[in-house]
Amino acid sequence: MHLVVNGQPQEHAKAPTLAELLESLALEPRRVAVELNRRIVPRNRYAATQLADQDELEIVTLVGGG
């Protein structure tokens, strides 16, 4: 199945949950925020959110800025 994560295409044999995707990317849930198809997913729903084919995700974090 096909995902777009941070503008980059990804292929997955099996559709992951959002929690599984973050784990596979070695990302700490507490330090990121996720937009799935333009809607923010609350952190307490990461494990329960099943990703689907063609889903678009923005996974963001805090960085330095003025």
Place this chain on the structure above:
Amino acid sequence: MNIEPLHIGGFEITSRLFVGTGKYATFELMRDALAESGCQVVTVAVRRERLTDKSGRNILDFLDPKRHLLLPNTAGCFAAEDAIRTARLGKELLEGLGNRGSAWVKLEVLGDRKTLLPDPVGTLEALKVLKLEGFTVLCYTSDDPVMAMRLKEAGAASVMPAGSPIGSGQGVLNPWNLRIILQELKAADAGYPIIVDAGVGTASDVTIAMELGADGVLLNTGIAGARDVLAMARAMRLAVEAGYLARQAGRIPRKLYATASSPIEGVIGDKSS
């Protein structure tokens, strides 16, 4: 001779200097500069997480959660919709950290890539939406007094006029406009916070802004780009205090002609009496 805390959106802020976290050569230098500056509010940006080639270092490991209030910005957004999305993501990130100040944002909607001047229409649009969603919005804007009034009317918790373009180091280019903004926005509301943001180049720029009556100054490049970053951080700390105290102290008026400081009577050799 105390510096009164600033109250914005329910937060009591002890330092009038707000400092950005961008452009430092290392996270360690950033951490030390922020400490040296005495700031409490630090701005941060919201960006895509790296999915590969991660160094493992995260800015959050270098910001003191007990001292610092993180203020997410919407830097790099050229449309209201992007700024709104970014603000929501910033709020979500702060909630994940359990940081006080989750629902506030420094709103920037930029109009042009070379000047990084704000897009007034987009800024007002985004402000209205974010206000409805319960955000405390600090608005980056130009030094146009009318725009400043509109932003306050639309519910900005603070108006942040630019002294000069972001990172340009030119200081407060139009003190007259800044004075008009201060006068008009504080006329019926003396405590309304106005924070000069952008273009600060050196300590005197900060002092000038505070002496004019600004409630605070936000800067990033002025410290991060200095030759001796820690020395400049310290200078900025002293500058904001000096400007604040001078303003409180009440300066002498400017006069065209001289008024002697030493007595005019009793000068030796005086033939007049």
